[in-house]
Amino acid sequence: MSTGNMNLTLKVWRQKNNKAKGKLVDYKVSGISPDMSFLEMFDVLNEGLITKGDEPVVFDHDCREGICGMCSMFINGRPHGPKNAVTTCQLHMRSFKDGDTIVVEPWRAKAFPVIKDLTVNRSAFDRVIAAGGFISVNTGNAQDANSLPIPKARADAAFEAAACIGCGACVAACKNASAMLFVSAKISQLALLPQGQPERYKRVQNMVAQMDAEGFGSCTNTGACEAECPKGISLENIARMNRDYYSAKFVSEDEV
Amino acid sequence: MSAINSNIPEGELTDKWTKFKSSVPLVNPSNKRNLEVIVVGSGLAGASAAATLAEMGYKVKCFCFQDSPRRAHSIAAQGGINAAKNYQNDGDSTYRLFYDTIKGGDYRSREANVHRLAEVSVNIIDQCVAQGVPLAREYGGLLDNRSFGGTQVQRTFYAAGQTGQQLLLGAYSALERQIGMGKVEMFTRHEMLEVVKIDGKARGIIARNLITGELERHFGHAVVLGTGGYGNVFYLSTNAMGSNVTAAWKATRQGAYFANPCYTQIHPTCIPVSGDHQSKLTLMSESLRNDGRIWVPKKKDDTRKASEIPEDERDYYLERRYPAFGNLVPRDVASRAAKERCDAGYGVGSSKLAVYLDFKANTERYGKIEASKAGIHNPDAATCLRLGTAVVKEKYGNLFDMYAQITGENPYETPMRIYPAVHYTMGGLWVDYNLMTSVPGLYCTGEANFSDHGANRLGASALMQGLADGYFVLPYTIGAYLSKEISVQAIPTDHPAFAEAEAKAKGILDTLIGIKGTKSVDHFHKKLGLIMWDKCGMARSEEGLKWAISEIQQLKKDFWSDVRVPGTADEYNTELEKAGRVADFIELGELMCLDALDRNESCGGHFREEYQTEEGEALRDDENYAYVAAWENKGDGTFELHKEELKFENIKIAQRSYK
Numbered sequence A: 001m002s003t004g005n006m007n008l009t010l011k012v013w014r015q016k017n018n019k020a021k022g023k024l025v026d027y028k029v030s031g032i033s034p035d036m037s038f039l040e041m042f043d044v045l046n047e048g049l050i051t052k053g054d055e056p057v058v059f060d061h062d063c064r065e066g067i068c069g070m071c072s073m074f075i076n077g078r079p080h081g082p083k084n085a086v087t088t089c090q091l092h093m094r095s096f097k098d099g100d101t102i103v104v105e106p107w108r109a110k111a112f113p114v115i116k117d118l119t120v121n122r123s124a125f126d127r128v129i130a131a132g133g134f135i136s137v138n139t140g141n142a143q144d145a146n147s148l149p150i151p152k153a154r155a156d157a158a159f160e161a162a163a164c165i166g167c168g169a170c171v172a173a174c175k176n177a178s179a180m181l182f183v184s185a186k187i188s189q190l191a192l193l194p195q196g197q198p199e200r201y202k203r204v205q206n207m208v209a210q211m212d213a214e215g216f217g218s219c220t221n222t223g224a225c226e227a228e229c230p231k232g233i234s235l236e237n238i239a240r241m242n243r244d245y246y247s248a249k250f251v252s253e254d255e256v
Numbered sequence B: 001m002s003a004i005n006s007n008i009p010e011g012e013l014t015d016k017w018t019k020f021k022s023s024v025p026l027v028n029p030s031n032k033r034n035l036e037v038i039v040v041g042s043g044l045a046g047a048s049a050a051a052t053l054a055e056m057g058y059k060v061k062c063f064c065f066q067d068s069p070r071r072a073h074s075i076a077a078q079g080g081i082n083a084a085k086n087y088q089n090d091g092d093s094t095y096r097l098f099y100d101t102i103k104g105g106d107y108r109s110r111e112a113n114v115h116r117l118a119e120v121s122v123n124i125i126d127q128c129v130a131q132g133v134p135l136a137r138e139y140g141g142l143l144d145n146r147s148f149g150g151t152q153v154q155r156t157f158y159a160a161g162q163t164g165q166q167l168l169l170g171a172y173s174a175l176e177r178q179i180g181m182g183k184v185e186m187f188t189r190h191e192m193l194e195v196v197k198i199d200g201k202a203r204g205i206i207a208r209n210l211i212t213g214e215l216e217r218h219f220g221h222a223v224v225l226g227t228g229g230y231g232n233v234f235y236l237s238t239n240a241m242g243s244n245v246t247a248a249w250k251a252t253r254q255g256a257y258f259a260n261p262c263y264t265q266i267h268p269t270c271i272p273v274s275g276d277h278q279s280k281l282t283l284m285s286e287s288l289r290n291d292g293r294i295w296v297p298k299k300k301d302d303t304r305k306a307s308e309i310p311e312d313e314r315d316y317y318l319e320r321r322y323p324a325f326g327n328l329v330p331r332d333v334a335s336r337a338a339k340e341r342c343d344a345g346y347g348v349g350s351s352k353l354a355v356y357l358d359f360k361a362n363t364e365r366y367g368k369i370e371a372s373k374a375g376i377h378n379p380d381a382a383t384c385l386r387l388g389t390a391v392v393k394e395k396y397g398n399l400f401d402m403y404a405q406i407t408g409e410n411p412y413e414t415p416m417r418i419y420p421a422v423h424y425t426m427g428g429l430w431v432d433y434n435l436m437t438s439v440p441g442l443y444c445t446g447e448a449n450f451s452d453h454g455a456n457r458l459g460a461s462a463l464m465q466g467l468a469d470g471y472f473v474l475p476y477t478i479g480a481y482l483s484k485e486i487s488v489q490a491i492p493t494d495h496p497a498f499a500e501a502e503a504k505a506k507g508i509l510d511t512l513i514g515i516k517g518t519k520s521v522d523h524f525h526k527k528l529g530l531i532m533w534d535k536c537g538m539a540r541s542e543e544g545l546k547w548a549i550s551e552i553q554q555l556k557k558d559f560w561s562d563v564r565v566p567g568t569a570d571e572y573n574t575e576l577e578k579a580g581r582v583a584d585f586i587e588l589g590e591l592m593c594l595d596a597l598d599r600n601e602s603c604g605g606h607f608r609e610e611y612q613t614e615e616g617e618a619l620r621d622d623e624n625y626a627y628v629a630a631w632e633n634k635g636d637g638t639f640e641l642h643k644e645e646l647k648f649e650n651i652k653i654a655q656r657s658y659k
Helices: A036-052 A123-130 A152-162 A169-172 A180-192 A200-213 A223-228 A234-249 B013-021 B042-058 B093-104 B111-130 B163-180 B246-253 B287-290 B317-322 B331-343 B362-372 B379-405 B461-481 B496-515 B521-536 B542-562 B576-600
Strands: A005-016 A021-030 A101-105 A114-115 B036-039 B058-063 B184-187 B190-198 B201-211 B215-219 B222-225 B263-272 B293-295 B355-359 B416-425 B442-444 B627-633 B639-645
Touching: A005 A036, A021 A036, A123 A180, A123 A200, A123 B163, A152 A180, A152 B163, A169 A180, A169 A223, A180 A200, A180 A223, A200 A234, A234 B215, A234 B379, B013 B111, B013 B461, B036 B042, B036 B201, B042 B058, B042 B355, B042 B461, B058 B461, B093 B111, B111 B163, B111 B461, B163 B184, B163 B461, B190 B215, B190 B246, B190 B496, B201 B222, B201 B496, B215 B331, B215 B496, B222 B246, B222 B461, B246 B442, B246 B461, B246 B576, B246 B627, B263 B287, B263 B331, B263 B627, B287 B379, B293 B317, B293 B331, B317 B331, B331 B416, B331 B542, B362 B379, B442 B461, B496 B542, B496 B576, B521 B542, B521 B576, B542 B576, B576 B639
Parallel strands: A005 A101, B036 B058, B036 B222, B058 B184, B222 B442
Antiparallel strands: A005 A021, B190 B201, B201 B215, B263 B416, B293 B355, B355 B416, B627 B639
């Protein structure tokens, strides 16, 4: 069993609720093992707070293996912390040094209001998907799965876009709080596949309209979203979405 | 003890489902609009049911405790989903999938349910592809398959190591479509705390808005629980942190029987525990056993590095003991074999509680094939390794990355270290053929029910069952009940039964807050987990189980007198949520031990040390234990056993052999 000997100073955003004013609060944690995940380090912090009679820091997390997209945390100015292509739950303390000071904030975006401490409301993403992030096929209407061959390269490209976990790091990383990477990943996945063609142009218009209505910012092509995405979702998706968005203006009304 | 009726339709096994579908009463569209269904849980089994019921025209309310239905833990399933498509032309069929599942479950599941599962398996793949789920394909554009444990055909469809994610996002998009159309009302960050029963029927739920702490009353003509498994009773498992038994457990308080609670699946290939800070365990997909060979050193307490141990000093114990299935034996068999080697002193790594999963041989094999494709004759070892590594990376890249991330080791260079961990629970709420629990109008789908996997689930069958239940089974079977409810008006939630249920939920929350003890919720959860893992885990004994029961009873007393839950009940309070869940886990833990104690045999995931063959294999007792143990919660800490006899009319029940 590993024993930890790292001592850290944490500056953590505490905010009682959506209406309260928040602030950074300093905490010390000790006995941290380099094999712990960042969230397990927070478990140690919270256990200490509870034992002292204080309220623990509230943060979103669930699967703790980098796939559910629930964990967030803006760590030392970067969503999901200093390592590339990982979520906060996959970030291990071996990425930090004994004596470090670590600043931990919630996602910051108008469309993601803070609920409490490090927890924010990302329901805007669900509403964008509800606006068109699907193929309209009711259960029981499908033909045999192999009756529609799809070139492997195309299927792989759709899969890469579909790998998005909806965590919102792209929005948090963006100086404009734009959701273009998230929205374009779903649009690309479906636009790349033959099954997605009938609703292709309607979908892009509806989803972009909902994205704008939710208050996400515009894209100015800085690429911070791609750099910080834990799943490596590519900027190409944004290019595909833009192309389809403009194409939609020129296709016949029957298709939109 | 009394017998219970599973409502299996009459007739030939292969005709039961077809006949049922043709004869089940229908509900006309105008009546569907007035019938309300509550679905709790938004994983594969919940989201697919909610979406499909809404498509059919019912009014649906769906609840999940996460911030979005897309977070449900189905998302973490890695390896794949089975279907009897026979796309590989390797002799697969509905019957073979049925047979493998019954045998894999060690002859402790219901024939009729499993056959139905095998029948609808093919529709699932069609449905998911139509939704745009990007399953893996071959260069010809057709769908690819791979092998999973306990089968000799390739019937597993997959999307890299993220099959659960892709299937869940498919179901999620279908659900969001219905939400967008106003046909499903979605309640995220809500937790079900009570089932409301009126005149003996499930008529709604009490749910807590986790943000505000407010208790809400929701009416439904029927209630569906798709709330997942209870593996977190062990504290450490591959389940998500929030996965819990609370909804199912509250249902037992209203009369729903809990079946086969002791059947838990310990998955053989997980990353070993690294320290006592650990909050959860991570699975390495069973698909890795397609190309990874499992071994330990032949010498006890060997401290050499894996690379320093020559080939003839390695014990490929699964290949040795089970030549026919080799590394692809079912999970229960592989887990016990790993435990046996480690207990005997052959384990590896610093804890000695691990075995190697080694990709070297197959990497070289792939390298040779690739070299030959590229026209390189007599390639050297370095070339083979380079080309083979690229193939392995394509197949399992994300899993290798995950391993490297967690352990800090490079699995392309050194074998992975793995050890069994709690992964899935075959037990769950008892349901009949219609997926209805013993409470009329209360249904249960997916991992939360007990129905299809017997005493052991085969790999790539959980996704199949969750989606089968939600897309293709429940939407039909629930019609049998709802067709008789068309004249029932929505019951106003000021009905006394709602008030009483709400008061009960509030009482528990207030009690938890009021204890103001000295120990955190996690303290009790960890203690419970240790008891369960030691005495009700991979090996169980009468003595150990009796000890565990008394320990858990003491733990329950300590919890209710000394737990500390900070904050209040009328705010966002994650410790309060955990406390309620752990309170239920403690009661369930005791029932699991009771069930394991009752079952004087070994079968599948339930291994009683007293009942094994000379070679250490599980020894079933079909004469006395071929039944489903359905436990009735009496509410005073006691449970009454009801037995559903399992009849095998189409399969000859036999000693399960993978040799």
